[in-house]
Amino acid sequence: MQLVATTDAVIEGVHFDLRRFSPEDVGWKALAVNLSDLAAAGARPRWFLCALGIPASSRVVQIAQRISRGMSSLARKSRCALIGGNVTSAAEWSVTITALGEARRPLSRAGARPGDALVVIGSLGDAAAGLRSYPSPVAARAQRRPVPRVREGLLVAPFASAAIDVSDGFLQDLGHICAESSVGAVVECSSLPLGKAARRLPDGMELALGGGEDYALLLAVPKRNLPRLSRKLRFAEVGRVVRGRGIQLTELGSPRPLPRRSGFDHLRK
Amino acid sequence: MQLVATTDAVIEGVHFDLRRFSPEDVGWKALAVNLSDLAAAGARPRWFLCALGIPASSRVVQIAQRISRGMSSLARKSRCALIGGNVTSAAEWSVTITALGEARRPLSRAGARPGDALVVIGSLGDAAAGLRSYPSPVAARAQRRPVPRVREGLLVAPFASAAIDVSDGFLQDLGHICAESSVGAVVECSSLPLGKAARRLPDGMELALGGGEDYALLLAVPKRNLPRLSRKLRFAEVGRVVRGRGIQLTELGSPRPLPRRSGFDHLRK
Secondary structure (H helix, E strand, O other): OEEEEEEEEEEEOOOEOOOOOOHHHHHHHHHHHHHHHHHHOOOEEEEEEEEEEEOOOOOHHHHHHHHHHHHHHHHHHHOOEEEEEEEEEOOOOEEEEEEEEEEOOOOOOOOOOOOOEEEEEOOEOHHHHOOOOOOOHHHHHHHHOOOOOHHHHHHHHHHOOEEEEOOOOHHHHHHHHHHHHOOEEEEEHHHOOEOHHHHOOOOHHHHHHHOOOOOOEEEEEOHHHHHHHHHHOOOEEEEEEEOOOOEEEEEOOEEEOOOOOOOOOOOOO | OEEEEEEEEEEEOOOEOOOOOOHHHHHHHHHHHHHHHHHHOOOEEEEEEEEEEEOOOOOHHHHHHHHHHHHHHHHHHHOOEEEEEEEEEOOOOEEEEEEEEEEOOOOOOOOOOOOOEEEEEOOEOHHHHOOOOOOOHHHHHHHHOOOOOHHHHHHHHHHOOEEEEOOOOHHHHHHHHHHHHOOEEEEEHHHOOEOHHHHOOOOHHHHHHHOOOOOOEEEEEOHHHHHHHHHHOOOEEEEEEEOOOOEEEEEOOEEEOOOOOOOOOOOOO
16 A cells, blocks of 8 residues: 555635634534545545644634534544644644545546546535525535545546546646646536536536535546446546647537636635 | 654744744744654654645745745755645745654653653753844754754664653653653753753753753653663763652752743743
8 A cells, every 4th residue: 555645724714714614614624625635546544633723812722622523523434543733823723734545556636648538526616605695505514514525536546547636626626637647628517517506606607617625526537437437436527638738618519718717826816 | 664744833923033034944944843753753754745824925936935945955954755735825924844754663752661861862942042132143043943853863762762852842841751651750950951052141041941942852761771872872861750740850969940931832822
């Protein structure tokens, strides 16, 4: 087995807001985003370390306990053990987790080949819909309690050539696969698996393409593996990998322009 | 070999200030504090992951590059490879690193036995002296460019029963060994290895006892192993592990009261 390690942070004011997130949500999500990275590598979660940044406040101990409660409920479900951590004072709450897992043959963003099918496991757009004012319960839950697709990642790993989890937005994350595999992609928008909440919004497709935080899995899968994969689990085939560079969108076969913003960039406001 | 993992963060306004630290210093120190934890486990550094928090500022790219330059100079020296990371916007600069190492038999804070000698490798107090106004060059360097005692940790691991690195302050870190080993300790202050800068300050002893950030190694070593250890490297024998609880200080054999504050507590201002 090979060791797979990943690190990701959730930060108050950037990834969450304690008026909309309970501390339990924060703890859950901080671990979920890391387990989602392991899922995209086809790795089984084993251990994690947690670095907490804690602001000056009178309720810090209570909030920290509640963060840890949310984190441990997902850790137990995922059989992933906390093995270390750090606590420091900081200007805002932050939870930085490093997760360690094991995989026989870890998947990465590199490896997609022209002709591969693009496959999404899970749904898109609901987490972004959860950031709107008065989100539906489904959308709010997608934003606050994303479910890392660990089981699915383990199932698909033997069949896929490349994978990523949709954290920064479908187009941006697809762009990472294209860049690291030196390929292009064509995506048929009508095939994208919009979530229940996104489907009801007039701009649901934009949220699905660029919203991010869905923690669906996006995979490149050699065509010949699709039949066997479809016997294992449900997925949406959304496009294909092509020679060249860049992403082209189609809608019912006709070209559709790329949205101006393709996802969340932490260094651009 | 066993896998050893540790995580530690340095945060602007808490651990450093960009008026006193160069970005290169920040990168160096962020990795150094983690390698120091591996050193205390007697582990050989192998890999690390780095999560950056980046504030809104016009010079972020330049500063991030300089942080990475400082980090990579220590990474190269220590043969520790960056294998992953994360970047997020945040209110202040922060560098959270998780370091992974290998050890045949990792040391921990638990394992000290009554009768063991307490041993310090490295010097105490200079890093705290480096926080004063107009620090000497030695003190400034100890604060900004601590040297993780990786080689020493590997050398002493077979001889020690417990170990910790002095990050929060000698007394506080000794307290961690005592608590986790269910023992007490007696420390002879005149034997503490004060650093060059601390030695010249009237309160140098207080800095050595409670100042922190020296990244010296503090070990419990069975008495019978001391002769063999002294053939391997230089160390200061500063006291002994005793039955019971708590830490007693002596000065030339007479009791000396404990200082009111024994180190840095992140949740107490």
